[in-house]
Amino acid sequence: MPVKKVERERLYEQVWSRPMSHLAQQYGVSSQKLKELCEKANIPTPTAGHWSRVAAGKTVHQPKLPDASPASIWVTIPPTSHHKKNPASSSHEEGPGTIDPPAADLNAKILKRTPKTRRDDELVVPAKLGRAHRIIAGWLAEHKRRQEEAKQHHWITYTPTPFSSMDRRRHRILDTFLKAIEHVGGKALEGDRRSLAIELEGEKIPFQLREKQKQVRRPLTDSEKRWHRPGDKEWRQELQPTGKLIFEVKRYLPTGFKTQWLETDAVPMEELLSEIFKTLRQVTPILVQQTRERLEKKRLAEIAAHERYLAEQARKRDDNQWQRFLEIADTWQHYEHARNFLEALKQVNFTPDCKVGETPLAEWICWVEDRIEAGNPLSQGVEAIFADIEKITSYTYTHKMNYRGD
Template identity: 40%
Template sequence: MFDTILLASLVEHTRQPLRLISMEHRFTRQELYDRVWSKPMSHLVTELGTTMAILSTLLRRADIPSPSSGHWMRKEFGKPTEQPPLPPTPSGCVEPLVLDTEKQGGRRKPKHVTADPATALGVAQKTPMAEPENPVQTTPKPRPTQPTTMTREELYSAVWTTPMSRLAEEYGISGNGLAKICDREDIPYPPRGYWAQHAVGKAPKRTSLPKSSSARSITIRPTPLPPPPIELPPEVKQQADRARASASAFVVPERLLRPHAVIASWLAEHEEKKRQARNERDPWMRNLYRPSEFTETDRRKHRILDALFKAIERQGGKVVRGERGVLFAEVLGEKVEFQVREKQKQERRPLTDDEKRWRSPGDNGWKKELAPTGWLVFEIKTWQWPAGLPHQWRESEKQPMEGMLPDILATFVAAGPLLVQQRKEREAAERERHLAEKRRYEEQQRRKRDANRWRKFRELAQDWRELATARDFLMALRSVATDSSVEIDGRCVEEWIAWAEEWLQRTDPTANGVDGVFKQVADVSDWTYRD
């Protein structure tokens, strides 16, 4: 049966070159199902050399279930995942499934082959052709790390010959990022659905490239990859798994019977504000003091946090309330700031009568406002949060916040040892910085002291040269005949000559020998000269 269908497929496309056969991938439904659930779809389309749209279409026609959004992220962090079984083969789907990866133009082959068995058998008897023994295997290209520079014309030609998602991977950016570059450079690109129409030979005509006064080139820089998820130590992973297993059993209560101390303080403050509002006589101040009533979402948030706070404390942690209502969870002595808020969304509402009265010509007839959605968001606010651990949980219709509490608790438990390790690393780095700063300062003082000593040595040399000149001058004075009876300021000439000799002896830097010279140099410190 397999040979019959294959031969029918080959005869149907006899006008196409034989080399296109090597660009096909053939699977049974079970084989394709196993491939889809073995790795992410983005990796699989790169490995097969196709696009997400072509692979999704083939899976839909063959009724093969694919992983939902977030499946691989949940599996990476050890969260429970669900893999539906392969349903029975739908009618009209004939195996093997053919995935065409030919990038060139022309009519594409159908994703799976359907043919009349009798016709196929007759053709097979006339043209016995065999499947190629060594089909070409497409290997994924490595992600670029260097910028790519091109002209507007080159980028225009590229986006009209290769799908945007596949072309963006070659540049190391996303499809939306490439579209934004094209919009900025006024480069038209294929509209949505263009390549599906191109596959059946009904693609619309290209949009011509408009002229541009700018002659500069376009540089596309690859987007840096996010840091890989950290590998938890085995003991930390086991502790987190135990916390997740213990937390999966607790249930968020429908009523707050014995609220946590933090929740109780919120409720007490709310009642105190209501009491102040009731006792206030001034209507304006009464409205100022009166708090808004708790919504159903607020009460649900209190119940969820009450269950989470008690679970954290059962694991040896502690939840405290800081200044301005900031919440902290102390895990192994490390503080983790977090918050729980209600997700908001922008909505348009019609203008009120007063707003219409003050509306200027040309203004919109509506106004944007943030409206509550009823969905809660749990977010970690600590900036030292270990990289690779999740820091935000958003609930949805499929995943309420109550079901995320085990993962949140396990994340807190796993973050404790990592935060302790990071703090120790920061302290070690700080100590090393202090030591390096001390060594730098000592080296700076040593250089300064050495420079001062050299300065002192040059000063001694200058004094020695000046004393030599003074000594020659004194010898010249001795050779001159003078009247010994002449007194100058109560001294005769001989006495003045003796005075000069005494100063020459006293100020001579070599009077105490070489040791005396370098002793004077060694006595110089880094503070001898203040300039």
């Protein structure tokens, strides 16, 4: 197994989150060897019987991690081996001891290539956050402001917790990734609740870098046991951090492209970052083409829908114009019926000067003739009839109108 390096704070968190034997197996060393490394790094470890008391739900004491010098923030865990290494073959490896050299060599394990041999698409995550990206810098400034505000007003309950080693490591990885995206012409975007996304060639790709959680069963606490009833479960299921980072793309990608990267003990997220960056750059032209095809398909669908709408409106207008023609025909029929009735009245013997009310019969006859002449559609001419029909729109008729619109 290769030599492994782990941050002192992270190793402290791992030692107090799982039994030493399990953690030692993860690093490929004996539990005694791992305990010796912790003692040399001034990392307190659980005493005998600690995990038995935890399983029984008893209160346990966890001492704080003592401060360390800047040159001692990393711990080197050499693999267990029964063979001595050849000095000539290990001339480029780290010297003896469990504490890492100064900060200049902190990333020697993760990034083996020198800047001269590093590829253009290979991202180097620094061991220390320098000039942070504007988004990361905003997070740090907000966290500091909240801490100062809580300290000023003595808000002990609302005091933000200090950043853990996992938080700072996540900041460094995000800082490197976002700067690389902007270096190739992309954009780094921040949404609500610190959600992140990048934009490449106009394509927005949301993503998330978080610590993976797992469901575990834990014993009931003393307070929970007081409310425990016969038949209830003797444990509670909850989510606990795994100490592993996971990078998730929150957008559908074409078949063949990964959307999740989970680090392992052998391959940390710092080494996966170059693959993630390369994958997103490779998939961007495909997403651009898919967007163009989708927009073109949408445009053609809108054109087809508009053409169907116009055809439907033309059909409705044609039906309404025909309805108007039938109304005019009905009007003409009523006036012709009135004309025939008037001619029949004229054939009857009557005295023109005889008055009905104050009006002589002769004037009544003239009144009927005027009304027939004014209201008969034929008296307006054929052009006027079709000009009236041409004004009809595609709106549905709700009532009948006579020719004059009365």
